[in-house]
Amino acid sequence: MVEDKLAQYYFRMVKLGVRNEVLITLNEVADLVFTSARHCRTILKEMSSLGWLEWRPKVGRNQRSILYLNFHVEELKSELAKIMISNGKYEKALSLINNDRALFGSLLQNTSGVVRREGQLHIQLTYRRSFSALLPHRSLRNSERFLLRQVYCCLTQCDSNGVLSSQLAHHWVYNEQLYQWRFYLRPDLSFHDGSAITAECIVELFQKLKVLPEYQDELAHVVTITASNSHCIQFQLDQPDLGFAGLLADARYSIQPVSQLFSSKTIVGSGAFQVEEHSETRLQLQAFDRYYSCRALADTVTIWKVMRDSLGKIAMKSGGAGVSKEAECSHYLEKNEDNKKVKNNEVRTRIEDGCLLALFNHNSGLSLLQRKYLSQILAPDKLQEQLVQSRGKIEAVPAYNLLQHWMKTIHSPSDKQELPDTLTIAVFDHQALFRCASIIIELLNQIGIKCEVNSYAFDDFYQKAKENTLLEDIILTSLDLDDNRPTSVYRWLLSNPILHQSLSADIKVWLKAELINIRSESQLADYLGKLESVASSMISDYRLLPLFHHRQTLRFQGVLKGVSITGWGWPAIQDVWTED
Structure with a gap:
């Protein structure tokens, strides 16, 4: 150079x-x-x-x-480092600026976008944290599930309206008399490591998934899984399930080598991108040339971890909550409930499909009247009002049901009830949930109720739920949906450990019966209409309380033109291209 x-x-x-x-x-x-x-x-x-x-x-x-x-010397070094970063010479750039990670992060943000080098298209993005291992069988956060969709394929694909399309299976058929589903694979499929994807290896994968605790509720009605031949997988059920093909479109049922369930030193997928590097500082994806469908337009995608110092540090621990006075959130609370398209075509914004919500834990012993009273105090419009008064903004709109387009639940006024002197709140490390916890503390303090907030790492939060040891009175969590919206909602209600940890035994029995009835009698496209009444019943019974729908905003900074925002709030990276 x-x-x-x-x-x-x-x-x-x-x-x-x-x-x-x-x-x-x-x-x-x-x-x-x-x-x-x-x-x-x-x-x-x-x-x-x-x-x-x-x-x-x-x-x-x-x-x-x-x-x-x-x-000055440091200024010129920064300019040269930006050029090196644009040319993909990351280590050289870091060395030039004397391994100044803060400056390096700033330069990465300034150079993010699309660049063509030696005829290949490269995407560089930044994110505020490292990513967990991209393994479909583990509980994952929203962004990791987006990345699952880039690295893996399923047998089928389901859109937000419940319309199925093909992925690794090009055809499927359901025998209603025998309760039997058959999926027919495309020929010559391969994993990222070059090994063949066959009916036999998929059968073995599902047989192993079926015995994992996280899958048992969803696959309890699957009796046998066999390969009729090298291109046909057969699922024998013991009860009707009209939407089973949609269930298998969920990211949890991504096709991966069986060995990866037990050892994950390297990630081997089946999708449009393969994992080249995954470390604490960056994730690098490479387009997979043998992808069954249209090859991704970008050759590589590199996502760097860059801390956003402006967010400050929010500390939550047992016995109280402390929020840094310097903490700023880039989220804004807006009363406009419509998905909007900003005039500047470099910005995409949408209301997420799911929501942030509070669960009233049955372990706490709160009565129906107490839950009703708390729901009135913590109603989303009151949270919004208090939030604007005390802390400013959060990028969200009030939620009155699990999905924004579902019927708004209306609660009758509640008489004042005696509550415990102290209520405990559980939350995982999520910026918006921390904000919700803070504002809940303020509202409860106004009526003389003290709060203790316990903050958990995401994995610990889910592990405690699986062990039924989340004992706090109120559990703050999120309903994050994927592109397969009907089955995402269905799966969350059927098997989400956070939800089921909070429910009493009789409610879990009722809920499971309702959901089995839906899959036995309803087509996939009709799921959302049926699930709406189930969710509304649980809200009306004060088992759960929707709080906010996030507004997801994606700023392209003039480099990702014509690219849509996905349901996860990320750009559709398979479609990114440039005229240059």
Whole structure:
């Protein structure tokens, strides 16, 4: 890189002063940078063309010319590092700026976007945290589930309206008399490591999934899983299930090697992108050339972890909650409930399909009247009002049901009830949930109720739920849906450990019976209509309380034109391209 060598000469000149006119001869400059006068004239011309300095030579022997340097050493290093980052030379850029991680993160943000290098298209993005291992059989946060969709395929694909389309299976059929589903694979499919995807390996995968505790509720009605031949998988059920093909479109049923269920040193998927590197600092994806469908337009995607210092630090622990006064949230509370398309085509915004919600834990022993009273105090419109008064903004709209387009639940006024002197709240490490917890504390303090907030890491939160040891009175969580909206809602109600941890035994029996009845009698496209009444009943019974629907905003900064925002709030990276 020519600029590297020039920079060394420039750094020697900086001792003359920056952003000041310096009267100096060409020979003096040459002596300063340890080169000949002839070569010095050449490098001054090159630096001037790059905008690093201004050189106004004077005619005549020993005439003093004017030299004006535009950059301090660190400023020029930053500019050079940006160029290196744009060229994919990340380690070299980091070395140039003396391993300054904060500066490196800032430069990554400034250079994020799309670039074409040597004929290949590269996407560079930044994110505020590291990603968990991309394993479909584990409980994962929203962004990880988006990445699952890039790295894996399922047998089928389901859209937000319950319409099925093919992925690894090109055809499927249901025998209503025998309760039997058959899925027919495309020929010549392969995993990212080159091994073949066959009916036999998929049968083995589902047989192993069926015995995992996290899958037992969903697959309890599956009696046998067999391969009729190398391209046909058969599921024998013991009861009707009209939407089973949609269930298998969920990210949890992504097709992966069986061995990956027990050992995950490397991630082997079946989707449009394969994992090249996954570390604490970055995730790098490479387009998979043998992907069954249209190859991704981008060749690589690199997502760097960059901490957002402006968010400050929010500390939650047992016995109380502390929120840094300097903490700022980039979320804004807006009363406009419609999905809007900002005039600037570099911004995409949408209301998420799911919501943030509070669960009243049956372990706490709160009565129906007490839950009703708490629901009135913590109603989403009151949370909104208090939030605006005390802390400003959160990018969300009040939620009155699990999905925004579902019927608004209306509660009758409640008489004041005696509540415990102290209520406990459980929450996992999620910025918006921390905000909700803080505002709930304020509202309860106003009526003389103290609060203890216990904050858990995401994995610990789910593990405690699976062990039935989340004992707090109120559990704050989120309903995050994927692109297969009908089965996402269905699965959440059927088997989400956080929800089921909070429900009493009799309510769980009722809920399971309702859901089995839906899958036995309803087509996938009719799921949402049926599930709405189930969710509304649980809200009316004060088992759960919807709080907010997030407004997801994606700013493309002029580099990802014409790309849609997905249901996870991420750009559709398979479709990213550039005219350059």
